Amino acid sequence: MSKISDFIGVSARKNVEEAIAKAHAHESFHALLSLTETRALERADAVDRGEITGSLAGVPFIAKDNFLTLGGTTTAASKILENFEAPLQATAIEKLEAEGAICIGKANLDAFAHGGSTENSAFGPTKNAVDQERVAGGSSGGSAVVVALGIVPFALGTDTGGSIRQPASFNGVVGMKPTYGTVSRYGVVAMASSTDTIGVLASNTDDAALVMGVMSGKDTKDMTTLPDFFTPTILEGKKKIGLIKEAMTDDVDPEVRRVTNEYIEKLRSAGHEVEEVSLSLLKYALAIYYIVVPAEISSNLGRYDGIRYGRRADASRLSELYGSSRDEGFMTENKRRIMIGSYVLSSGFFDAYYLQAQKVRTLLINEFNELFQSFDVLVAPVAPTPAFKLGENTNDPIKMYLADVMTVPASLAGLPAISVPAGKNEQGLPIGVQLIGKRRDDALLLALAKTIEENA
Amino acid sequence: MTQISRDDVQHLAQLSSLQLTDDEVSALQIDLENIVGYIQQLDELDTTGVEPTYQVTDLQNVWREDVVDNYGIDKAALLALAPATEAEQIKVPKVL
Numbered sequence: 001m002s003k004i005s006d007f008i009g010v011s012a013r014k015n016v017e018e019a020i021a022k023a024h025a026h027e028s029f030h031a032l033l034s035l036t037e038t039r040a041l042e043r044a045d046a047v048d049r050g051e052i053t054g055s056l057a058g059v060p061f062i063a064k065d066n067f068l069t070l071g072g073t074t075t076a077a078s079k080i081l082e083n084f085e086a087p088l089q090a091t092a093i094e095k096l097e098a099e100g101a102i103c104i105g106k107a108n109l110d111a112f113a114h115g116g117s118t119e120n121s122a123f124g125p126t127k128n129a130v131d132q133e134r135v136a137g138g139s140s141g142g143s144a145v146v147v148a149l150g151i152v153p154f155a156l157g158t159d160t161g162g163s164i165r166q167p168a169s170f171n172g173v174v175g176m177k178p179t180y181g182t183v184s185r186y187g188v189v190a191m192a193s194s195t196d197t198i199g200v201l202a203s204n205t206d207d208a209a210l211v212m213g214v215m216s217g218k219d220t221k222d223m224t225t226l227p228d229f230f231t232p233t234i235l236e237g238k239k240k241i242g243l244i245k246e247a248m249t250d251d252v253d254p255e256v257r258r259v260t261n262e263y264i265e266k267l268r269s270a271g272h273e274v275e276e277v278s279l280s281l282l283k284y285a286l287a288i289y290y291i292v293v294p295a296e297i298s299s300n301l302g303r304y305d306g307i308r309y310g311r312r313a314d315a316s317r318l319s320e321l322y323g324s325s326r327d328e329g330f331m332t333e334n335k336r337r338i339m340i341g342s343y344v345l346s347s348g349f350f351d352a353y354y355l356q357a358q359k360v361r362t363l364l365i366n367e368f369n370e371l372f373q374s375f376d377v378l379v380a381p382v383a384p385t386p387a388f389k390l391g392e393n394t395n396d397p398i399k400m401y402l403a404d405v406m407t408v409p410a411s412l413a414g415l416p417a418i419s420v421p422a423g424k425n426e427q428g429l430p431i432g433v434q435l436i437g438k439r440r441d442d443a444l445l446l447a448l449a450k451t452i453e454e455n456a
Numbered sequence: 457m458t459q460i461s462r463d464d465v466q467h468l469a470q471l472s473s474l475q476l477t478d479d480e481v482s483a484l485q486i487d488l489e490n491i492v493g494y495i496q497q498l499d500e501l502d503t504t505g506v507e508p509t510y511q512v513t514d515l516q517n518v519w520r521e522d523v524v525d526n527y528g529i530d531k532a533a534l535l536a537l538a539p540a541t542e543a544e545q546i547k548v549p550k551v552l
């Protein structure tokens with residue numbers, strides 16, 4: 001893997017050319033959907049001429065293909081947006097470009113970020129960076145793999161229920177899902193607006209902190225953004241850390257538990273106090289998530305109708321045009337989630353499902369708040385297993401959803417959470433550990449993880 | 457456990473503006489029944505008097521000046537994205 005500092009103060013053109021050459025050399029992983037070589041080289045030359053400067057001048061990166069970017073297509077890995085060329089760029093991309101970073105291409109994902117394996121991409125799955133017979137995780141699978149393969153030092157992802165953290169764990173990279181509202185979502189394809197966040201995948205915590213510092217802050221184009229609070233920090237003093245015991249049951253792969261326990265020993269050796277704690281509502285988090293998120297998806301995906309942009313089916317009547325465009329343009333999982341959303345929001349069912357889920361969500365948030373009165377940080381595995389085999393879970397949606405069981409609680413509560421590489425199983429598959437913090441404690445999580453990173 | 461009929465699936469498809477094939481209806485009937493069965497576990501919890509959570513920003517009343525901002529995108533660029541246009545309008549097939 002590569003570090004941001006390796007790319008600073010050297011030829012930007014060489015950085016971009018080498019990254020593109022590496023992308024071509026690793027095509028068999030299918031981590032990328034497109035390269036934006038022309039625009040990237042133009043920007044690199046401008047950096048080399050001194051016309052573009054900044055803290056990331058000449059550093060190449062890759063964005064998940066649900067970030068709107070200039071110089072190529074933005075597909076969300078879907079047929080309906082297969083040829084869509086955005087007329088604008090996401091705020092996150094603009095901020096990185098303002099510091100001189102160079103987007104060289106777009107990473108594969110589950111279509112519209114619906115999934116946990118990148119197998120739901122309309123253009124074929126991404127392979128795991130360590131074992132090509134296994135999934136990359138998802139939905140930011142392509143972003144995790146391009147970092148793990150050292151194609152670029154960092155990549156952008158989105159995390160609605162674990163979509164940065166879980167692929168980070170499966171491929172052995174750092175993945176940061178910030179506090180809800182930290183980074184503007186303007187210009188990013190919306191999935192579930194009450195939990196969608198933008199974050200970064202990188203080879204180390206310092207690079208993740210650097211990129212988060214650039215991307216974060218209030219944006220008038222996204223009214224949910226918080227006033228800028230993210231400042232990279234160093235750890236001061238010893239922390240009180242709670243291990244979520246419901247995430248360490250027998251249902252969890254023994255090797256995942258072993259790696260988590262080893263990480264906890266490292267935290268203890270560094271002088272931190274670690275105690276077992278209970279998040280009793282953890283087992284309900286996935287049910288809340290699979291009510292609230294499909295409800296928001298069914299609304300957010302209403303805009304893909306073949307009228308104003310995107311692929312339009314042949315039809316002689318308008319109603320047929322809507323139905324055919326959407327049927328051809330969406331993957332099975334997109335349809336499944338839209339239909340579940342329509343179901344839980346239907347009159348007669350709304351109170352029983354959607355309203356009840358939002359009330360249980362309050363109870364879950366209350367439980368987090370109580371824990372954070374006594375603890376600074378919570379720790380848990382990222383996923384119940386290491387990367388599973390391609391095709392293993394594709395016919396069983398519930399089994400696929402269960403891969404998110406440990407990542408959705410932080411999403412529902414809007415809390416920052418990171419996945420850091422912690423070890424490997426006997427077959428050499430990477431396993432990450434998750435640190436969850438109080439709202440706005442994003443930089444603290446990275447600083448804490450850094451102390452263990454250095455001890456490793 | 458809640459039963460979901462083929463008619464229910466068709467009704468949801470209509471609400472969702474989706475045209476499904478027969479095979480898709482059969483597959484979704486099973487998937488929806490399983491997923492609804494799973495999410496029903498929330499019934500176990502007593503939420504009497506609990507306020508629902510709709511957003512987690514801590515923000516309230518985010519105001520801005522009431523001035524037009526086109527975010528730097530002009531009409532022509534947006535119209536160029538539409539699959540069919542005529543006289544600066546987006547064209548669609550017959551509505552009725």
